Amino acid sequence: MVDFEAIPEVINLFNYLQKEGIDIYFLINEINKALGIKELEPPISHAYSTIGKRTGGIAGFFRDISKVLPFDDYIHIYVQKLKTSPSFVRYINQLKSNNFQQIVNKVYKIKSFQIILDGLKSSGVNTRIVADIMFIVLGITVPASYQDYTYLARTIDDDLLDFLGLIPIEKYNEILLTYLSEDKKVQNAFLYLFTAEFHDQLRAVEALKEFQAFTIYLQKAVLNVIDYIQTFHKAIGMEEYVPPKVDSTFKSQVGVQKIGDGITGMLNDLYDILPLKEIDDLYEEKLQTSKVFADFIAKLKSPDMQKIIDNLYANKTYKEFILKTRAKGLELQELTKLIARIFGLKFPY
Structure with missing residues (x-):
């Protein structure tokens, strides 16, 4: 807000609104007081409050609009x-x-404003619609550098979520719950995730320069792997990850599971219900229609990625981690393959 209110064209707009009967300085100063920042001084000739005063014109327009929700009525009143x-x-x-165009140009250059927009975008808010409306209704354009960002802002996470939409989630959950409630090997493997021994082994792997290279590569490939690791740490009761500088009587309706086969049996059952053709079709479609997905896949298949994987797998600490966790029933490599297949990914192994 401080940066926004420092733009001369913004003050020009405020002065115009104040003159037209909208007590914009009162409204803005209410926000400023709530934020604990300096209040603005309105021009002396307009330093009076019109809040609550019937003025017609713009003020009347906003009052009328507040009473009208249907879109067609809104357009009618506008016209x-x-x-x-x-x-x-x-x-x-x-x-x-041009005054308002300059406001838009300068606001989009404010670093704090871009941080806010990025935060909204990552929370699923369609920030692009504002730019669209400004262009259609007012002929105002968002600066090209940010416009490119907003229109290409679909992330690899968005594309991967489309794959998740193909998965029969209820059946997946049913299989997971069945194994967790009835398969002792799965129970033990799951509980092992919460032990100090597993946490120590995971820390040792995460400290490897090979693992850090792997993490950095995926992060740069626009997969937010650091957030995923943070979430996993929290889920198993570990401290925050420092990135590189059920009912036993549950009865399944899915079919006969390989209870007793542990994680391997569970992963096989989960694999068996994957809609493989639909996943492969969506994979090919994404390669043709989503630049961010195609670029991501290209990075996964690159020689650089293969070298990083090879270095990690050759590391003694990582090998010990795989062997020890497998001895406890955790088939992490097989889990990675299953996750990759869900998303149609072809990881180098």
């Missing part, structure tokens, strides 16, 4: 105001002006 309200026409012209 009627353009035809009948000179003050509203002046307001729209102000938003179409």
Whole structure:
């Protein structure tokens, strides 16, 4: 807000709104007080409050809109105001002006503003719609550098979620719960994840320069693997990851599982219900339609990735980690293969 309010064109817009009967300084200062930042001083000629005062024009427009939710009614009022309200026409012209274009240009250069937008985007908010509306209604364009970002902002996580949509989640959960409740080997392997022994082994692997290279490579390939590791740490009761600088009477309705075969049997059962053709079809479609997915796959198949994998697998500490966890019933390599198959990925092994 401090950066935003420091833009001269923003003050020009505030002064215009104040003159037109919208007590914008009162509204902005209420926000500033809530944030604990310096309040703005309105121009002396406009330093009066119009809140609650019936003014018609822009103020009347906003009151009318607040009572009208249907989109067609909104458009109708918008058109009627353009035809009948000179003050509203002046307001729209102000938003179409070079002054407002400069506001948009300068706001999108503010680092803190971009951080906010990135945070909204990562939370699933469609920030692009604002840029679309400004262009369609006002002819205002978002700066090209950020516009490219917003239109290409679909992440590899978005593409991978499309693969998850193909998975019969209820059947998957049913198989997992069945094994957790009835297969002693799976129970022991699962409990092993929460032991100090496993935590020590995992820390040792994460400290390897080979593992750090693996993590950094995937992170740069736009897969947010660091967040996934953080989540896993939290789930098994470990401290925060430092990235490189059920009911026993549960009865299954899926079919006969290989109870007693441990993690291997569970993974086989989970693999058996994968819609492989649909996954492969979506994989090929993504290669043709999603640049971020195609680039990600290219990085996974690259010689650089293969070298990183080879170095990691050749490391003595990593080999000991695999052997010890396998002895406890954790088939981590097989789990990796299953996850890769879910997403149609072809990891080098």
